[in-house]
Amino acid sequence: MPQFEWPAVLLALLALPFLGRLGRRGRAPALRITGAVDPAVLPRSARQRWVRLPAALRMAALALLICALAGPRWNGRHVPEISKTIGIQLVVDCSGSMNETDMLFEGRLRSRMDVVRQLSRDFVLGNGADLKGRMEDTIGVIAFAEFPVTLRPLMLPDRAMGPVLEHIGLGSNTEGTSIGDAVAMAAARFHQAETTAGESFRSKAIVLLTDGDDNSSKISVERAGVLAQQWGVRIYAIAIRPSRQVAMRGADPAMEALDSLAQQTGGLARLVTDGYSLQTVYREIDGLERSERRQPRYSAGWQWIYALTTAGLSLLVAEIVLTQTWLRRIP
DSSP states (O other): OEEESOGGGGGGGGGHHHHHHHHHOOOOOSSOOOOSSOGGGSOOOHHHHTTTHHHHHHHHHHHHHHHHHTOEEESOOBOOOGGGSEEEEEEEEOSGGGGOEEEEETTEEEEHHHHHHHHHHHHHHOOSSSOOOOTTSEEEEEEESSSEEEEEEEEOOOTTHHHHHHTOOOOSOOSOOOHHHHHHHHHHHHHHHHHHHTSOOSEEEEEEEESSOOOSOSSOHHHHHHHHHHTTOEEEEEEEOOTTSOOOGGGOHHHHHHHHHHHHHTOEEEEESSHHHHHHHHHHHHHHSOOOOOOOOBOOBSOHHHHHHHHHHHHHHHHHHHHHTTTOOOO
């Protein structure tokens, strides 16, 4: 359905019928012919039948030009101006251990993946309470196990975001954990988006959720941290350690690697043992990466203004040519 930047301009279309009536007012004949034959019964020539064509062309041209001035769009959509938005990549561990049902949330034990899905959705789309959502931000989603997969490229949240977050998963090849590869891919996506757009995000952050240690990456966690630091990406690393596991940083080498990632990039690292602590961390990140209200910018979809203007001017030219040649009236 078409949309218009300045719909009030379309009110000018209401004036066209009055202009048309003014144009149809009869003019006094320049030459009177007397005779007994009534002119009304005489056969009409082709020129007489098309005598009103120039006026119709003029009205159609004016209507097209008015529509063009209203700034038409077709299939318009939100387009992020990345210099005014925060870019966030959700990087979620989907290895087999994430399916273990040992994470307490909402009064019962649930699988780690189910809790991560629900709270990640609340973080991005809001929960109507303490998490307001990140609808003003550019969001991407990457899942990883033995290798990382982009589930959603960096873009503004829309109706498709909910199903993506609710069905995060990789299916097969879920035995390994490639934290380094996933972080490097997320950082590279930011760099690619900025290079393509020719401008930089106001802020860039990777929210990394994992319950394991890196054991299958081609790019080390340390190297991935260097890339993120080089491209100005902060990493918020969340280590999922359910309460019946050891939850002490000193006895957790994987936690030390996440601490190093966070310190290297100016982010933070947190250890969570249940859904409530994960919810608290999401609130903390939400407060650190604050969005600003901004007016949405729309893509023009297809720029109909050029087509309508061209068509309107073409009709005006056709009217002028006809009135000066085949349908010329004297005087």
